[in-house]
Amino acid sequence: MRLDVITIFPEYLEPLNVSLVGKARSRGVLDVRVHDLREWTHDRHHTVDDTPYGGGPGMVMKPEPWGEALDTVIDSGSPGERPVVIVPTPSGRPFTQELAIHLAARPWLVFTPARYEGIDRRVVEEYARDHEVLEVSIGDYVLAGGEAPVLVMTEAVARLLPGVLGNAESHRDDSFAPGGMAGLLEGPVYTKPPEWRGHGIPEVLLSGHHGRIARWRRDQALRRTARHRPDLIAGRDPAEFDAHDLRV
Numbered sequence: 001m002r003l004d005v006i007t008i009f010p011e012y013l014e015p016l017n018v019s020l021v022g023k024a025r026s027r028g029v030l031d032v033r034v035h036d037l038r039e040w041t042h043d044r045h046h047t048v049d050d051t052p053y054g055g056g057p058g059m060v061m062k063p064e065p066w067g068e069a070l071d072t073v074i075d076s077g078s079p080g081e082r083p084v085v086i087v088p089t090p091s092g093r094p095f096t097q098e099l100a101i102h103l104a105a106r107p108w109l110v111f112t113p114a115r116y117e118g119i120d121r122r123v124v125e126e127y128a129r130d131h132e133v134l135e136v137s138i139g140d141y142v143l144a145g146g147e148a149p150v151l152v153m154t155e156a157v158a159r160l161l162p163g164v165l166g167n168a169e170s171h172r173d174d175s176f177a178p179g180g181m182a183g184l185l186e187g188p189v190y191t192k193p194p195e196w197r198g199h200g201i202p203e204v205l206l207s208g209h210h211g212r213i214a215r216w217r218r219d220q221a222l223r224r225t226a227r228h229r230p231d232l233i234a235g236r237d238p239a240e241f242d243a244h245d246l247r248v
């Protein structure tokens with residue numbers, strides 16, 4: 001997968017060199033290219049923002065540098081190859097595991113993290129004419145810019161790429177995964193030692209009884225989901241729950 005990021009803070013993306021994403025890059029699974037938006041400015045001050053039409057506080061990112069940057073990046077691909085353009089913004093659609101799965105199946109993503117009050121709207125309109133352009137929010141809070149959301153989305157997508165996680169099954173049971181725990185939050189996990197500071201571990205996990213362990217894990221997942229994310233249970237088909245689930 002190829003991934004381009006256009007930003008005025010290229011150094012903010014340095015974490016893409018470490019850990020899981022860094023390893024995916026060195027294995028050749030991910031080709032990450034970070035570009036400095038100011039390379040596509042032509043004035044002495046490398047201006048990327050201006051005051052908003054209609055007034056109001058803050059500054060808006062000018063369309064011209066983004067247009068030149070996106071044209072250059074898009075034209076560097078093979079003829080006819082079109083990336084998905086992802087615009088991080090608190091006013092976008094929510095970033096979910098489902099969207100991460102959709103993006104992991106695409107060969108090329110271009111991220112346009114903005115600062116200030118965002119990018120002049122015409123940039124989205126322009127590229128949406130012949131690209132899939134997704135405005136995406138990573139949560140209901142406002143950050144100072146889209147770079148941290150790019151790190152979040154990149155990690156969520158990269159770990160789904162074949163050959164990135166050691167154990168291909170380890171995202172089957174992820175919280176929110178469509179298979180496995182079927183959209184429930186994951187319950188607690190334990191490792192050795194069997195006793196730590198007076199805390200033991202649930203007996204069932206020592207039983208070696210796979211059926212009972214699976215049932216216990218599902219119960220824990222149901223309890224945790226009911227407590228932290230009741231919305232995830234309320235939106236489900238009641239037929240998905242068995243009699244035992246309903247007692248939990």
Ligand code: ADE
Nearest residue numbers: 088089090137138143149
């Ligand atoms: N930029 C600022 N806040 C953001 C958020 N919550 N998600 C995506 N991009 C953002």
